[in-house]
Amino acid sequence: xxxxxLIFLVLSFYIHSQSDLIKQKExxxxxxxxxxYFDAIKEYKRLMxxxxxxxxxxxxxxxxxxxxxxxxxxxxxxxxxxLALSEANSIKEIxxxxxxxxxxxxxxxxxxxxxxxxxxxxxxxxFKEYKSEIKYWRAWAYFFEMEYIMAMNIFxxxxxxxxxxxxxxxxxxHYSVSTAKILSMILxxxxxxxxxxxxxxxxxxxxxxxxxxxxxxxxxxxxxxxxTVLANFLWFRFYRGNxxxxxxxxxxxxxxxxxxxxxxxxxxxxEEIP
Amino acid sequence: MxxxxxxxxxxTVLLFSQNNIYHSQLNIKIFGDYxxxxxxxxxxxxxxxxxxxxxxxxxxICKLGYSYLQIGDYESSSKYFDDIExxxxxxxxxxxxxxxxxxxxxxxILLRENIELNQSLNITDSKKLLLVSEIxxxxxxxxxxxxxxxxxxxxxxxxxxxxxxxxxxxxxxxxAGILSIxxxxxxxYTKNYSDxxxxxxxxxxxxxxxYDNFKNSHQxxxxxxxxxxxxxxxxxxxxxxxxxxxxxxxxxxIIMIEVDDYLTQxxxxxxxxxxxx
Numbered sequence: 001x002x003x004x005x006l007i008f009l010v011l012s013f014y015i016h017s018q019s020d021l022i023k024q025k026e027x028x029x030x031x032x033x034x035x036x037y038f039d040a041i042k043e044y045k046r047l048m049x050x051x052x053x054x055x056x057x058x059x060x061x062x063x064x065x066x067x068x069x070x071x072x073x074x075x076x077x078x079x080x081x082x083l084a085l086s087e088a089n090s091i092k093e094i095x096x097x098x099x100x101x102x103x104x105x106x107x108x109x110x111x112x113x114x115x116x117x118x119x120x121x122x123x124x125x126x127f128k129e130y131k132s133e134i135k136y137w138r139a140w141a142y143f144f145e146m147e148y149i150m151a152m153n154i155f156x157x158x159x160x161x162x163x164x165x166x167x168x169x170x171x172x173x174h175y176s177v178s179t180a181k182i183l184s185m186i187l188x189x190x191x192x193x194x195x196x197x198x199x200x201x202x203x204x205x206x207x208x209x210x211x212x213x214x215x216x217x218x219x220x221x222x223x224x225x226x227x228t229v230l231a232n233f234l235w236f237r238f239y240r241g242n243x244x245x246x247x248x249x250x251x252x253x254x255x256x257x258x259x260x261x262x263x264x265x266x267x268x269x270x271e272e273i274p
Numbered sequence: 275m276x277x278x279x280x281x282x283x284x285x286t287v288l289l290f291s292q293n294n295i296y297h298s299q300l301n302i303k304i305f306g307d308y309x310x311x312x313x314x315x316x317x318x319x320x321x322x323x324x325x326x327x328x329x330x331x332x333x334x335i336c337k338l339g340y341s342y343l344q345i346g347d348y349e350s351s352s353k354y355f356d357d358i359e360x361x362x363x364x365x366x367x368x369x370x371x372x373x374x375x376x377x378x379x380x381x382x383i384l385l386r387e388n389i390e391l392n393q394s395l396n397i398t399d400s401k402k403l404l405l406v407s408e409i410x411x412x413x414x415x416x417x418x419x420x421x422x423x424x425x426x427x428x429x430x431x432x433x434x435x436x437x438x439x440x441x442x443x444x445x446x447x448x449x450a451g452i453l454s455i456x457x458x459x460x461x462x463y464t465k466n467y468s469d470x471x472x473x474x475x476x477x478x479x480x481x482x483x484x485y486d487n488f489k490n491s492h493q494x495x496x497x498x499x500x501x502x503x504x505x506x507x508x509x510x511x512x513x514x515x516x517x518x519x520x521x522x523x524x525x526x527x528i529i530m531i532e533v534d535d536y537l538t539q540x541x542x543x544x545x546x547x548x549x550x551x
Contacts, residue, residue: 024296046305047296
């Protein structure tokens with residue numbers, strides 16, 4: 001009878017302590033899902049602190065890193081993902097953390113780092129079964145790099161039609177920065193026309209035309225010094241400005257396109273983009 | 275008998291499982307201490323503020339004051355340090371940290387008042403802060419006797435600071451303005467060499483253009499370049515005066531950064547109490 005009682009007592013307390021941790025985890029999760037990330041971090045820290053068996057350490061660290069990520073504190077997020085990596089107990093957990101670090105790199109446009117992480121994962125035989133997931137994030141790295149054709153090909157390969165179409169659409173709306181610059185070099189203002197900034201293009205063309213006229217006039221009247229000054233201070237200034245403008249507009253338009261696409265996708269599938 | 279014990283244990287477990295024990299008063303305090311030691315001061319404050327006032331000890335009040343100080347809420351920090359009883363062993367600590375609050379707020383009057391009110395305590399740290407604050411605010415330079423409270427290495431730094439305050443390497447805006455009669459020279463005086471050279475070249479270039487055009491009877495262009503040259507010339511004078519002001523401001527800022535770095539490294543002369551052992 002005494003032994004039964006003892007077993008009952010021990011079991012009761014064991015179950016009780018386990019259920020407290022689960023309750024705390026659920027509480028932290030509820031705050032996390034209500035997007036109150038500051039408090040969620042506190043509750044996950046509490047969960048970790050009282051979890052002497054370290055059952056939820058990996059989970060908590062991972063969640064804290066995600067909170068920081070959603071709060072756009074990327075440096076802290078990296079740190080906590082790294083800590084989570086050291087606490088990961090299975091291949092799946094290691095893979096998840098590495099992918100999350102890769103996603104952070106993609107968001108921060110550290111695409112070379114992202115590709116490097118994906119290369120390492122691809123080479124590692126431990127992650128053989130995650131090949132398609134690695135490819136998926138590779139496609140997103142290309143997408144953020146604005147290498148839409150590469151992204152489209154991989155999405156196609158993975159049979160993700162919507163994403164593939166999205167990449168194609170983004171490619172069609174994409175302006176080549178080099179083309180804009182070269183066009184503006186050949187004929188001032190055309191680069192701006194190419195990016196749809198017609199008024200600016202016209203202005204740029206007119207200023208260049210006027211300054212070229214004044215420069216040529218000065219030289220033709222053998223006012224060499226005036227001509228040199230006009231060429232340097234007027235014409236070259238407008239010519240260089242026109243090229244820089246074309247480049248700026250192309251980059252701006254591309255960023256807008258990427259931003260719009262991501263916003264659309266984020267509202268639909270928040271967990272499936274970096 | 276056993277039935278009763280079973281019943282009691284079962285219901286105790288059931289009762290406890292209704293509440294999250296990690297949010298009990300004791301656990302909040304333990305967790306708050308953990309956050310404090312992890313330097314997560316903002317969350318530590320939140321936890322401490324959830325506690326009943328009966329659980330507040332002087333140590334915890336000091337921790338709260340310190341946490342508020344760390345997040346830059348000097349008002350709240352001072353309020354907590356005020357709550358420490360005069361007989362508490364942490365009283366001098368709290369007075370010194372209160373002084374630090376006033377120092378960081380740059381409130382010299384309250385800093386001095388705080389020291390005067392607590393003369394009976396060992397608050398040398400606060401007195402050191404007051405002296406540094408007075409030097410920085412150009413209120414007065416301390417006498418040799420006052421400097422005795424500093425140790426040898428501190429004295430070297432303070433003497434250097436006093437020297438810099440006594441003979442500051444300022445540039446006179448008036449001299450800069452007068453020197454800029456020759457374009458660029460005012461800026462050379464304020465060690466702004468690249469701007470000085472630009473001023474000299476541009477003003478010279480447009481002056482030459484004006485002269486050259488007048489010489490060749492191009493009246494309109496002559497006037498145009500004259501006006502441009504005059505604009506650059508006046509701009510050069512104004513820029514030289516502004517450059518002198520900027521130079522002086524930079525000089526003060528550099529000293530301030532040096533002092534801040536030194537004080538941070540020295541924990542503002544305040545002896546640390548390790549609450550996390």
